[in-house]
Amino acid sequence: MSPPSSRLLATTAPRIPSSLLQNAVRQSSRPFSQTCARKADSLLGRMGRDPSQQPLSQQSTGPPRTPPAGTTPPSTSQSRSSMMDITEFLTATMSRAENRGMASSVLGGSAYASYSLDGLEGSGSTRKDLEDLGPPTEPFHFHVYAHKHNCHITVTKPNRNAIISMSAGNLGFKKAKRGTYDAAYQLTAYVMDKLNQGNWHKIIKSMEVVLRGFGSGREAATKVLLGAEGKMLRNTIVKVSDATRLKFGGTRSPKPRRLG
Template identity: 60%
Template sequence: MSQPLRSCFAARPLARISHNIVARNGVQSARFLSQTSARWEDSKDGKPDSPKTVPPKPRTESLLESIWGTSLGSSGRSTQPDSMASLSQSMVFQALNKSNIDTSVLSGAPSQATQKKEDELEPYHFHIYAHKHNTHITCTKPNREPIISMSCGNIGFRKSRRGTFDSAYSLTKYVLERLIHTGWPMKIQRLELVLRGFGQGREAAVKVLMSPEGKVLRDKIVRVADSTRIKFAGTRSEKPRRL
């Protein structure tokens, strides 16, 4: 070497010298002194840096399990073999069962709303008004429109004979025959029997309905009511008749 060793090192740049030294010592990478001073002070104690704590991710499987009732794996599929059977026990199907939506039409069953509406409908009415002078029988529709209305005088009884037991019995039989002839018993599904007054015709009409002739309407009776007028004080009664 023609030049001395000191002059050779002085002529080379400082960066190249440091690069050669690092390469000889086998270090893979080097940092500038200004960037490594702070990290060198932190790692003086020789303890390894503690790993950063990562906040846990919200678990979505618990929400899906509460809804579908099945445990989900990492792939998002049900780990149970019979997942469709467990769906029937899930919260979704339980909520559908408790809802007010009528799904009976899908299964072919009769609608619950239709059955409830039929129960709330007013039935047909069979009115029997029996007083001591006459007996009146009226059959009405649920909207109170009359189908037939007759009294003992309409079938030929006159004066005092209109209030007898036989006239009321004949009248009830005649009204039933007229109803059967016009086909109303086939349309009547629910019938209410309304009694009024305490004449002889009251017992006569009930006996006709209890006989084989009244079987057409007797099986359709759902209610028996008494609408006899009861007077509380009111006007003065007429004087009793004297013979």
């Protein structure tokens, strides 16, 4: 099996210890590739590289050749400086990867997180329940599906598993009354009360409201979120989006009915 190439070393640099970088570069059988060399030139230029030094992308990328007779072989200082440039590039790549991982860990515990462990005190949720929520940076979702016959409300976790899902028919509304404004208003208020009873307002740090359909329940749900019933979760709303289905062409219309 051939020794690892320089391109492979550049892509796997975050997993190589800094103490083994020089040995890994010395074991490479071919010089730095042009793509990695250009990246190294741009990176070393930002790091304040000596302008008198030859860029890596302009150095020879072919296999080492025997100098013709009568000519002096090139000095080893140039190859040594090239090796040091590659080592600096790989070291900088490792440091950037470590900083990126540190930044992601800081982001996960910042105010942008969708939930926190601080909400567990006095709630019915356990630490395992929070582990099943999903990625912390993904918000909770408050889905409102309002059409002319009914209104459905579903609250989901960041991993898209439902916390509560109800419709106006679950509250006792029958037939045409399920699509009224009053039914949707009572349904939204009931869902908000259930979330508060489960102490979800202590866990949810960011929530997205997704509206779908143009029924009367659309405005009713908005009124509840802006009213006294939604004061516990109103400040956690970070985005309001519309997911109404639009037909592009659609299905074939029925044959018109002709009487007489």
